[in-house]
Amino acid sequence: MTRAVVAFLAAFEAVITAAIGLGVALAPLTLVWAVQYHMATSWAVFWRAAADAWLLGLGVDAHVDLDRLTALGLGLPGAVPPFTVTIAGLGVALFTVVMGARIGRRAAETPFVLSGAISAIATFALAAWAVALTAQADVFGPVVSQAAPVAGATFAAGIVLGVGIDWAGNRDHVPAALAHAFGAEVRAVVGASLRAATGAVALLVAASALFVALLLFAHFGRAVSLYEALQTGYLGGATLTIAQLAFLPNAVFWAMSWLIGPGFALGGGAAVAPGSGLAARLPGVPLLAIVPSHSPSAAFVAVVIPVLCGAASGFLTHRLLKRSTPPFDTPLDLVLVAVGTAVFGGALLALLAWWSGGTLAPGVLAHLGPSAWQTGVFGALELGVGMAFGLAAGHLRGQAMDWTPLARDRSVVEKRPTPEPDFAATRD
Incomplete structure (x- = not known):
């Protein structure tokens, strides 16, 4: 063309x-x-x-x-x-x-x-x-x-x-300017960090979407009651549903910030976070039926989910580093990948948090959404810790697999029967 x-x-x-x-x-x-x-x-x-x-x-x-x-x-x-x-x-x-x-x-x-x-x-x-x-x-x-x-x-x-x-x-396509500016090892570490950060954030977003789906299922009766109270009719209810679907990704990103720990704001002094309760009454929007009025302090255990997402991404990333040519599996490479993942992942989480918030109306709906810098900082720490565990687990697993063939060969040699001496041949 x-x-x-x-x-x-x-x-x-x-x-x-x-x-x-x-x-x-x-x-x-x-x-x-x-x-x-x-x-x-x-x-x-x-x-x-x-x-x-x-x-x-x-x-x-x-x-x-x-x-x-x-x-x-x-x-x-x-x-x-x-x-x-x-x-x-x-x-x-x-x-x-x-x-x-x-x-x-x-x-x-x-x-x-x-x-x-x-x-x-x-x-x-x-x-x-x-x-x-x-x-x-x-x-x-x-x-x-x-x-x-x-x-x-x-x-x-x-x-x-x-x-x-x-x-x-x-993989064979590398821009000439990028190839001249950075060496192969730097490109491999940066590329692995970007892939790991994207994968970890994608897993965290998927977990947040599942969390929102479970909340919708648990509070379905309350949402139906709000629909009935609005008396919008069939067409008005369908239009309202489409409008709420447009804001459903916002709800997923807010739930992501809740899982990370900082939570999100709903204006008028209302803050939704693990261990806190709402300080203001919410509007009668059916989608807001999933927002809990109070969450116990034990809900902070949810921060293990971002750590697990980072660990899963780190374990898979180590396999890619091991298979690369040449393989990048030294402790320094793994530390650099973990730090790079934390930086890129935190920046991506902060961008999503900033993107999902804003102002809808004065009063209760004046400040909506999570804090970008808090979500980014806490998310970077949690993803970085999980990434370190995942990379370390992959590295230790690789070392154990390297020793397995040697141990198997040694056991075969030890179990091999010793031949019996042939006395007839010796006598002759």
């Missing part, structure tokens, strides 16, 4: 990504407009709502200016000054990153990876800017100046991830 074809295909896929993300929010709202409101109101209101939800999910802030009656109807203080909504529903962002990674991997398979990446990012940023222009309203509207750079940065993260995955899968 030529450079122009690669750029055109990447731009086309970027448009498809934007259309799907926007359509997921627009489809249920259009049904509400057609069935519940019988098309009596302007469809532009629902278009702006879908555009706002999509842009918020990508990380674009939104300005809110409510009058007194509207603020009281939403349960907010009467004279609310204009405020900014900064929290993002990460379901939209994660979908965008996954689609961007898919485009990045396809572009990396061609000689024109840079052209494809620039074309896709520019097209997606332009689409987000155009949508932001159509979503302006007096009460609620996205920040137009943030639409192109923030949405483009979210999509670019997926592009970079896809290119990195393709390069990591191709």
